[in-house]
Amino acid sequence: MTPDLGLVEARFGRIWSEDERAHVVATLAAAGYNFYHYGPKADRALRRDWRRPHSAEDGAMLMRLSARVRAAGMRFGMALTPVGATHPFDDQTRADLARRVAGLDAIGIDDLAIFFDDLRGDMPDLAARQAEVVNFCAGLTKATRVYTCPTYYADDRILDVVFGERPAGYLADLGRLLAPHVQVYWTGEEVCARAIEPAHLARVAQELGRPVCLWDNYPVNDGSRMSRFLHLRALTGRSPANAAHISGHALNPAIQAHLTCIPALTLPMLYQQGEAYSYGAAFQQAARRMLGDDLAARLQEDLLIFQDIGHERLGARADRLRRRYDNLDHPAAREILRWLEGADLMTDDEVQTQ
Template identity: 75%
Template sequence: MMPELGLIEGRFGRIWTEAERGHVVQTLAAAGYGFYHYGPKADRALRRAWRERHDPEQTAMLGRLSAHVRAAGMRFGIALTPIGSTHPFDDEARAALARRVADLDAIGIDDLAVLFDDLRGDMPDLAARQADVVNFCAGLTRATRVYTCPTYYSDDPVLDLVFGDRPAGYLAELGRRLDPAVRVYWTGEEVCSRAIDPAHVERVAQELGRPVCLWDNYPVNDGARMSRFLHLRAFTGRSAAIAPHVSGHAINPAIQAHLGCIPALTLAAAYRQGEAYAYGAAFAEAARQVLGAAFAQMLQQDLPALQDVGLERLGSRGERLRARYASIDHPAAREILRWLDGDDLMTDDEVQTQ
């Protein structure tokens, strides 16, 4: 059994080009993915400046993306992070939300996501105010599915450290107050979960009063630390046994659009193959599909250097890698070269301002 698979473009860092995004849509649709949610943190009109509509060029791009995703047989969604709308949730906030939801509806969306991830959570009546905002938007949109992501989207105590202690009973109260049709994103026991097990998602579902939609933070590699590594290996720790316990399973992608398709394909294989899944063989097959046989074999040889060692510790190996991949005329090889040049590295300041 395979749950509905999707991609939530919800990372920090460089926004993909239209061509990169188009390649990802086609590749994942062919692998059986069912939805694509657009919400990069660097798109200010969806986050820091959410009250302002996209400019005409951005609006046209999103319209083309919607048409492309739908033509590929996937549902298209846009994710809005309405910073400051909950405190106070007043007439001005309602008017701004109504205006922006109408803007997104006009682009053409099947799904609307209202996100509160990576925001301060030490505010009074947090769950109640967030539920009010989501339910308000759900009552306005023409989208047929609505999602939200809580501020505390994992059990991971790092969220309390960074965003303030979570209110007592936060998740259960949010679940009680949300419209029963709203789907809730959840990353697992950790922000970047090493494993996601049926017992865990069952427990969270009981607390929320609905199954979760997984927001899987792999192969994402944003932020100052993770951008030093390429996340290429196949999925592990995601047993097909979780399928009956979730409403969907979305991945948050890597900065490298073409390379990130390799692990994305292995998630579909993990569900499809069940107990027969072997992650090494899954990587080899996915890499062959994305890169071709010779390039895939070369990448498999270099996995430890690219995913485990990290850019700053490559030393002279970095120049050897550059020589190897400079001879290959492929977008994924150019992504490796760009990473070796440090062009996709991120800083803490960049994260904090997106």
């Protein structure tokens, strides 16, 4: 059994170009993905400056993206993070939200997502205020599916350290107050979960009163620490039995669009193959499909360096790797070279300002 598969483009860092995104859309659609949710943290008109519309140029780009995703047979969604909308949720905020939801509808969305991730959470009546905002937007949109992401979107205590102590009963209250049709994104026991298992998902579904849509923070590599690595291995630690406990499974992509497609191709394999799934064989199959035999073989040989050793400890290996990939005319090889040169390495300041 395979759940709805998707990509939630909701990371920090450099926004993909239109060509990069077009490649990802075509690749995932051909692999059987069902939806694409657009909400990069660096798109300020969806986050820090959510009250203002996209520019005419950006709006036209998003209309083209919507048409591309739908033509490929997937649902297109956009994610709004209404910073400051819950406290206060007043007449002005309602008017601003109504205007922005209408603007997203005009772009052409099948799914509307209202996100509260990576925002302060130590505020009074948090679950009730957030549910009120989501339900208000759900009542306005023409989208036929509505999603939200809580402030506390994992059991991980790091969220309490960074965003304030989560209110008692937060998840249960949110699930009780949200409209029944709203889907809730959830990352697992950790923000970047090493394993996601049926028992955990069943417990969260019971608490929320609905199955979650998995927001899988892999192969994402944003932030000052993770951007030093390229997450290329096939998916591991995800049980195909999870399908019985979730409404969907979406990956959060890496900064590198072409390289993202390698692990992304292994998600449908995991569910389709079940107990026969082998992550090593899945990587080989996906890498050959995306890169061809030669580049795939090189990447497999260097997988430990890219994924486990990382940029800070390359040392003398860096020059060898540059020579090894510089003679290959392939966009994935160019992404590797860009990473080797440090072009996609992030700082804490970038995250804080997005």
